[in-house]
Amino acid sequence: MATLALDFALPLRDFELTLALDVERTVALVGPSGAGKSSALRVVAGLARPRRGGVAFDGEDWTRLPPERRRVGLVFQDYALFPHLNVRRNVAYGGPVGDLLDRLRIAHLAEAHPGELSGGERQRVAVARALARDPAVLLLDEPLAALDAHTKSEVRHELAELLRELQLPTLLVTHDYEDAAALADEVGVLVGGTLRQLAAPAELVARPRDPFVASFTGANLLHGSAHETLGLTQVTLEDGTCVYSTDAAEGAVGVVVYPWEISLAREHSTDSALNVVYGEVGSVAEVGNRVRVRVGPLTAEVTASSAERLALASGGKVYATFKATGTRLVPL
Amino acid sequence: MTRRVVVFGATAIALAFLLLPVVAIFARVPPGRLFAQLGNGAVLDAIRVSAETSAAAQALVLALGTPAAVVLARRFPGRGLLVGLVELPLVLPPAVAGIGLFAAFGRFGLLHTAIPFTKLAVVFAVAFVSGPLYVRAAIAAFEGVDANVVAASRTLGAGPTRTFFRVVLPLARAGLAAGAALALARGLGEFGATIMFAGSLRGVTETLPLAVYSEFNVDFDTALAISALLVALSAALLLALRWRPSLSTSRFRFATSS
Numbered sequence: 118m119a120t121l122a123l124d125f126a127l128p129l130r131d132f133e134l135t136l137a138l139d140v141e142r143t144v145a146l147v148g149p150s151g152a153g154k155s156s157a158l159r160v161v162a163g164l165a166r167p168r169r170g171g172v173a174f175d176g177e178d179w180t181r182l183p184p185e186r187r188r189v190g191l192v193f194q195d196y197a198l199f200p201h202l203n204v205r206r207n208v209a210y211g212g213p214v215g216d217l218l219d220r221l222r223i224a225h226l227a228e229a230h231p232g233e234l235s236g237g238e239r240q241r242v243a244v245a246r247a248l249a250r251d252p253a254v255l256l257l258d259e260p261l262a263a264l265d266a267h268t269k270s271e272v273r274h275e276l277a278e279l280l281r282e283l284q285l286p287t288l289l290v291t292h293d294y295e296d297a298a299a300l301a302d303e304v305g306v307l308v309g310g311t312l313r314q315l316a317a318p319a320e321l322v323a324r325p326r327d328p329f330v331a332s333f334t335g336a337n338l339l340h341g342s343a344h345e346t347l348g349l350t351q352v353t354l355e356d357g358t359c360v361y362s363t364d365a366a367e368g369a370v371g372v373v374v375y376p377w378e379i380s381l382a383r384e385h386s387t388d389s390a391l392n393v394v395y396g397e398v399g400s401v402a403e404v405g406n407r408v409r410v411r412v413g414p415l416t417a418e419v420t421a422s423s424a425e426r427l428a429l430a431s432g433g434k435v436y437a438t439f440k441a442t443g444t445r446l447v448p449l
Numbered sequence: 450m451t452r453r454v455v456v457f458g459a460t461a462i463a464l465a466f467l468l469l470p471v472v473a474i475f476a477r478v479p480p481g482r483l484f485a486q487l488g489n490g491a492v493l494d495a496i497r498v499s500a501e502t503s504a505a506a507q508a509l510v511l512a513l514g515t516p517a518a519v520v521l522a523r524r525f526p527g528r529g530l531l532v533g534l535v536e537l538p539l540v541l542p543p544a545v546a547g548i549g550l551f552a553a554f555g556r557f558g559l560l561h562t563a564i565p566f567t568k569l570a571v572v573f574a575v576a577f578v579s580g581p582l583y584v585r586a587a588i589a590a591f592e593g594v595d596a597n598v599v600a601a602s603r604t605l606g607a608g609p610t611r612t613f614f615r616v617v618l619p620l621a622r623a624g625l626a627a628g629a630a631l632a633l634a635r636g637l638g639e640f641g642a643t644i645m646f647a648g649s650l651r652g653v654t655e656t657l658p659l660a661v662y663s664e665f666n667v668d669f670d671t672a673l674a675i676s677a678l679l680v681a682l683s684a685a686l687l688l689a690l691r692w693r694p695s696l697s698t699s700r701f702r703f704a705t706s707s
Binding site for chain 2: 159183198199200210211212246250
């Protein structure tokens with residue numbers, strides 16, 4: 118797969134956005150609003166001109182090309198559909214429609230105008246239109262932000278599958294770390310125009326470079342398969358471990374556990390926490406006055422004094438426990 | 450109770466005051482005779498002059514005003530000042546507009562032209578007062594086009610020209626049409642600047658409003674007939690403005706289109 122290479126500086130109102138990264142698969146830029154995330158996409162699309170540096174695709178310098186001569190499919194946050202054209206013509210604007218209407222399940226809406234569509238439908242039209250362009254690079258601006266909670270999990274699942282299918286270098290931006298972790302192979306945390314850290318989602322939770330990244334990335338996201346037992350939901354994780362949650366779910370799910378919800382002990386305790394993961398202490402990273410500890414698939418956060426008391430730095434095996442009530446399930 | 454009487458009374462008086470002169474134009478002479486007066490040679494000449502000069506002025510306004518509005522709809526330093534200058538003729542007294550045109554295009558003016566008292570002078574006077582109305586409406590129409598939709602067109606492979614004709618123009622169309630109708634209505638009634646800069650020569654520069662004025666002292670019924678025609682034209686333009694397709698993206702508007 119070809120690589121999209123970014124290396125530029127773009128002055129914004131309050132700060133300068135500097136970004137240097139290579140996009141091979143799916144990279145998500147996360148950060149608070151106003152961090153310059155959308156501006157990064159505009160530079161790649163040719164809608165904003167950087168002060169220094171630029172963008173190259175597969176070794177070809179795109180920096181001086183106008184937007185219409187770069188092969189990017191940009192899905193805008195508000196979708197930016199053409200209100201005067203029906204769905205079919207919106208898609209055809211980018212190029213041959215082919216089977217895109219069927220693939221995005223919008224064939225029955227072909228004659229409808231954007232004003233008549235729901236948020237989820239508009240998003241599918243925007244994606245179909247971007248794909249009709251036959252893009253070499255896909256850019257998604259807050260692809261899930263404009264959707265209500267119910268539609269969101271469904272669309273996230275569809276989008277994850279689509280991205281896997283397309284195999285295009287994809288750069289997406291979102292303010293939601295969970296969305297980023299679910300959709301992307303690599304996540305970059307962007308604050309005040311600077312990339313604080315770029316790593317795989319699990320790595321980011323386990324070894325945040327600074328407290329901001331730690332607080333922003335927040336949760337562990339594990340993948341598993343859910344089914345109901347005894348009024349609870351049992352999730353079998355990829356490594357065979359079983360955990361329980363009070364959330365209802367069935368089938369493929371993401372298990373969300375915040376590091377500060379996890380207790381560590383050297384011995385098995387008999388408190389009310391239902392979920393126990395017994396594993397080798399992996400990395401130990403200090404974040405301010407706290408310590409992030411990797412145990413098996415999980416990252417736990419404990420105080421520096423607890424870490425010392427448990428002698429975590431010396432390794433060995435520990436019990437990581439967390440409550441079923443503190444375990445959230447998100448459909449994937 | 451008395452407050453309601455006062456409010457309704459004031460409203461009734463206001464409406465009557467505004468409507469009475471218009472009604473009087475039609476009430477004084479029977480409609481059949483009004484219509485017959487329009488066959489009068491002086492009236493036919495005025496209709497021809499008005500039609501020709503309005504059409505030419507409108508073409509000039511659309512052809513130059515549209516690109517100007519596209520540029521003025523962008524953000525750049527000094528834009529506010531420029532838009533203010535474009536709008537100045539709107540609030541200028543007509544006599545001042547006439548003098549200004551003279552000072553610019555008169556034989557002894559800045560540009561030393563032979564335009565005054567020709568048909569072209571009428572076109573200039575009409576375009577000078579009606580143009581700003583169109584440009585102002587067109588700027589608002591272009592500003593109303595979502596910048597992201599325009600950007601989307603570019604990322605989908607359309608260059609600036611194709612984007613303008615396939616996206617910007619269709620989306621600004623309703624606003625442009627409204628501005629054009631307003632400008633046309635204003636231009637048809639132009640009097641002050643025209644009589645100063647172009648004079649009132651029958652068959653050459655005497656437009657319908659000028660004909661109303663010259664017939665006023667000669668044949669009051671003819672003056673009334675021309676006035677009735679102008680009222681009808683203005684009302685028709687006003688109705689066209691009111692009934693233009695809604696600017697909103699309501700589903701009803703789109704539900705019926707293919």
